[in-house]
Amino acid sequence: MHLDLHWPDYLIISLYFAFVIGVGWLVKRQVKTSNDYLLSGRSIPLWITSLAFISANLGAQEVIGMSASGAKYGLMTSHFYWIGAVPAMVFLGLMMMPFYYGSRARSVPEYLRLRFDEKTRSLNAMTFAAMTVFSSGISLYVLARLLELILGWDFDLSVLTAAAIVAAYIFTGGLTSAVYNEVLQFFLIVLGIAPVVAIGLYEIGGWDGITTKLAPVMTSTWAHTGSAEANPMGITTWGLMAGSLCSSFGYWCTDFLVVQRAMISRSLNESQRTPIVAAIPKMLMPIIVIVPGLIAMALPYFIQNFSLPTANDGSPDYNMALPSLIAHYYPTGLLGVGLTALLASFMSGMAGNVTAFNSVWTYDIYQPYFKKNAPDSHYLRVGKMTTVVGIAASVGVAYMAANFNNINDLLQVVFSFVNAPLFATFLLGMFWKRTTGHGAFAGLLAGTTAAALVHGFTISEGKGGWLTASPLEITSGIAQAYHIAWVAFVANLVVTWLVSLATKPLPEDSLRGLVHGLWTDGVLPKAAAEVWWKRPALLALVVMVAAVILNLIFW
Amino acid sequence: MEKLNDLRFIIGLFFALVGAMLVVLAFALSYDIAFGKTMNLYAGLAMLGFGGLMLWLAKRD
Numbered sequence: 001m002h003l004d005l006h007w008p009d010y011l012i013i014s015l016y017f018a019f020v021i022g023v024g025w026l027v028k029r030q031v032k033t034s035n036d037y038l039l040s041g042r043s044i045p046l047w048i049t050s051l052a053f054i055s056a057n058l059g060a061q062e063v064i065g066m067s068a069s070g071a072k073y074g075l076m077t078s079h080f081y082w083i084g085a086v087p088a089m090v091f092l093g094l095m096m097m098p099f100y101y102g103s104r105a106r107s108v109p110e111y112l113r114l115r116f117d118e119k120t121r122s123l124n125a126m127t128f129a130a131m132t133v134f135s136s137g138i139s140l141y142v143l144a145r146l147l148e149l150i151l152g153w154d155f156d157l158s159v160l161t162a163a164a165i166v167a168a169y170i171f172t173g174g175l176t177s178a179v180y181n182e183v184l185q186f187f188l189i190v191l192g193i194a195p196v197v198a199i200g201l202y203e204i205g206g207w208d209g210i211t212t213k214l215a216p217v218m219t220s221t222w223a224h225t226g227s228a229e230a231n232p233m234g235i236t237t238w239g240l241m242a243g244s245l246c247s248s249f250g251y252w253c254t255d256f257l258v259v260q261r262a263m264i265s266r267s268l269n270e271s272q273r274t275p276i277v278a279a280i281p282k283m284l285m286p287i288i289v290i291v292p293g294l295i296a297m298a299l300p301y302f303i304q305n306f307s308l309p310t311a312n313d314g315s316p317d318y319n320m321a322l323p324s325l326i327a328h329y330y331p332t333g334l335l336g337v338g339l340t341a342l343l344a345s346f347m348s349g350m351a352g353n354v355t356a357f358n359s360v361w362t363y364d365i366y367q368p369y370f371k372k373n374a375p376d377s378h379y380l381r382v383g384k385m386t387t388v389v390g391i392a393a394s395v396g397v398a399y400m401a402a403n404f405n406n407i408n409d410l411l412q413v414v415f416s417f418v419n420a421p422l423f424a425t426f427l428l429g430m431f432w433k434r435t436t437g438h439g440a441f442a443g444l445l446a447g448t449t450a451a452a453l454v455h456g457f458t459i460s461e462g463k464g465g466w467l468t469a470s471p472l473e474i475t476s477g478i479a480q481a482y483h484i485a486w487v488a489f490v491a492n493l494v495v496t497w498l499v500s501l502a503t504k505p506l507p508e509d510s511l512r513g514l515v516h517g518l519w520t521d522g523v524l525p526k527a528a529a530e531v532w533w534k535r536p537a538l539l540a541l542v543v544m545v546a547a548v549i550l551n552l553i554f555w
Numbered sequence: 556m557e558k559l560n561d562l563r564f565i566i567g568l569f570f571a572l573v574g575a576m577l578v579v580l581a582f583a584l585s586y587d588i589a590f591g592k593t594m595n596l597y598a599g600l601a602m603l604g605f606g607g608l609m610l611w612l613a614k615r616d
Contacts, residue, residue: 008576008580008584011576012573012576015569015572015573016569019565019569022565023565026565048562180562180565183562183566184562184565184566184569187566187570187605188569191570191598191601191602191605195594195597195598199590199594328588329588329590329594330594331580331584331586331588331591331592331594331595332580332584333576333577333580333581333584333595333599334577334594334595334598337573337577337598337602
């Protein structure tokens with residue numbers, strides 16, 4: 001597949017680059033302290049934090065990866081949203097933001113220091129920093145490979161140009177610049193990809209066209225999960241629920257990359273509503289990211305001149321589902337918009353990771369271990385330098401990245417290793433005052449070890465199985481990641497519980513504002529809300545009912 | 556300058572420019588792919604409308 005761009009396409013791409021760099025330049029004047037640079041001064045309005053919350057995750061794994069999964073696994077991919085992300089975001093807003101925001105922690109690892117101890121914070125900060133650089137580098141790698149494949153652009157030039165643009169707007173404007181650009185990128189991705197969905201559905205006769213041509217298992221969410229053999233994901237109802245919940249809650253409730261967007265809100269109420277409001281567009285995102293995958297599979301039944309490219313092993317290259325549709329449908333002009341949307345998704349994912357890396361490195365690694373009690377201007381300089389270092393490291397990872405058939409599978413495995421056990425630590429830490437620092441630390445190690453063991457003793461699509469000559473075969477990478485997620489979660493939960501009971505409890509006074517039931521003033525901090533849509537609990541109820549309805553409609 | 560800092564203005568300006576460009580291209584280019592003109596025209600109008608809405612919201616406050 002090769003695309004020829006013309007001057008209008010280049011003009012649109014250039015206009016976008018000018019705008020994102022311009023945003024950095026415009027907000028530069030607002031950045032005076034490290035707090036402004038790394039935390040946006042906790043002054044960002046709700047509509048921006050909500051859209052940035054989902055846009056920070058709207059990177060390569062979402063846009064390209066989910067359309068690939070849509071083509072490969074069908075509508076079951078929507079479990080990432082309807083029983084994964086949406087309930088997790090509601091839980092974060094209702095149950096966890098009062099602790100994150102109320103404790104005035106500057107980062108998720110800092111909350112762990114306040115709640116547990118320094119070693120637990122360090123472990124989380126180090127693994128998180130490594131993961132953000134890894135994710136950012138993968139985004140960059142995939143972006144450059146895609147541009148090389150479909151446009152014939154030079155790989156090195158693509159990597160360096162994309163990295164330089166992201167560096168330019170984060171270096172100048174810090175987190176505010178990244179968040180502002182994430183909102184612009186969100187609209188660009190939605191409006192840039194929506195025409196593919198509209199014209200694709202029009203040409204195949206709407207949703208009915210998909211359901212009549214594809215196997216029923218491709219267009220249902222739960223109906224074929226009775227046995228692992230009955231669906232292309234190779235997973236049962238139990239594995240799907242446990243794995244999806246563990247990995248999604250692990251990611252959405254504890255990953256500082258997204259939680260940071262809620263932590264920069266103007267008030268506790270808005271910090272709680274940020275993920276809940278974000279859940280509304282999130283539950284509709286399958287229309288933009290999964291339906292194109294289904295259209296790509298159905299379209300060859302209707303027209304002659306469309307098919308997915310094949311990968312090196314002869315199987316369909318699912319990662320090309322969305323780019324192939326864009327290439328097929330978009331004329332000069334809109335093609336520039338579509339490509340800019342893809343570029344925006346990669347840059348959004350990369351920028352989100354880099355800004356989270358900035359804060360964690362500066363506040364959770366540099367400040368406690370390299371230079372305590374320095375003037376604020378010093379930390380501002382460190383934050384800016386970290387932007388450059390983080391992006392340079394991402395470029396390094398991009399060059400090291402290997403070739404994977406489905407990047408979503410890979411990232412799910414990585415997130416399962418780090419995030420799934422982490423949620424157990426927060427769950428016990430926030431809701432059981434008896435949890436100790438030693439318990440949390442041992443639980444994290446046990447959870448990550450358990451994740452590695454499951455990966456080592458199972459194999460799927462050639463990945464894993466490095467601990468035994470005859471590993472257990474699992475049908476799909478996603479099923480493998482789900483099994484890793486729930487085993488790691490349970491291992492962390494059990495070990496944290498046992499070690500906590502065996503170690504000295506923390507004094508209650510040190511836990512006020514950090515654990516459920518031990519509030520600073522004796523009561524749960526509640527945000528004032530005069531109208532119903534400003535009440536987090538009521539809003540959460542509406543969102544959950546809508547998610548249940550979607551599950552039932554597409555059962 | 557203050558208006559430039561309003562994110563709605565930035566987003567509105569971007570989509571208004573891109574939308575207008577697509578509408579012009581819809582009539583200025585000849586197309587060899589199905590739905591080419593229609594795609595540019597409708598997508599351009601949608602973006603122009605969205606951009607206009609954001610600009611109006613920014614101007615209103």
